[in-house]
Amino acid sequence: MCGFVSMVGMGFGCFVGFIRRGGFGDALLDFMYSLRNYFDVFMHRLGLFDLTMEKGSGLIKELLSRSRFNEPFFMLINIMEAHSPYLPSDLGDDLYNSVIADWILNRGVDVDVVNALRLRYGLHAGFAVERAIEIVHDLSRYLDNTLFIVTSDHGELLGDGGLGHGYFLRNGLLRVPFWVRWPGWFRVPRQLDRS
CATH class of the missing domain: 1.10.287 (Helix Hairpins)
Known part of the structure; x- marks a missing residue:
């Protein structure tokens, strides 16, 4: 650690x-x-x-390319590329945090900054998805014996019902990717429609 x-x-x-x-x-x-x-x-x-774009997934890819797993294993990979900071000029998240604080305190919001964050968030989310696909591909030799789950802990609000992510429920926070791939040998149980 x-x-x-x-x-x-x-x-x-x-x-x-x-x-x-x-x-x-x-x-x-x-x-x-x-x-x-x-x-x-x-x-x-x-x-x-751009250190705001590459937040560690490149290192994960390097480590995985050198690793071989012969025994059963559990792996959790947290890809931070879709997380702030988003703006290259805001490496410490000061601007991002001040915009959120202004919104929380109802002091108005700098629309230009929110638009820049929205644009960059889309780029970051796309990059994170690409990296997740690359990492699954790097682990593809284990696909037949592995349960893969790809998901997210939360989304991000950038003017669409709020700013940031916190202790509130909004679609932009709740609607996250969720992909499951069962091992090749496992028969996936079917859920019954009980309506």
Whole structure:
């Protein structure tokens, strides 16, 4: 877990902890991920890489391409590409959060910012779907013996009934993708219509 935390800037403390416990391989991997994160932030600030679009699914694809699973396994992959921040100029989500705060406090909303967020959200959601398909494809050698479930924890409101996502029920939050693929050998039970 510590190694993955380092990707968001906690690298040195984890690195030292791994060394103290004798985990030199983990320490080296942690150090490499930390360097990569700093490089990605640097490239983002130069405008050469959009860190708001690529939020870790590329790393997941890399790890899966090097992994082989011989025993039964459970895997949960959380693709964050459809989550904020959306705007390349708003890496810390400050603008996004202030627009939501203004809406909550009924202080009006900057329509131009909401429109920019709406446009970028569509791009992010499309990218997340592409990455999910690529990841399922990368795991395709396990398809015949695997139950795959692809879904989302929530949608995002961008002026369509509110802003952001919170403790309220709206279509834009509830209507999310849901795809199930049963193992090839499993006979899917049919539900009876009891109406």
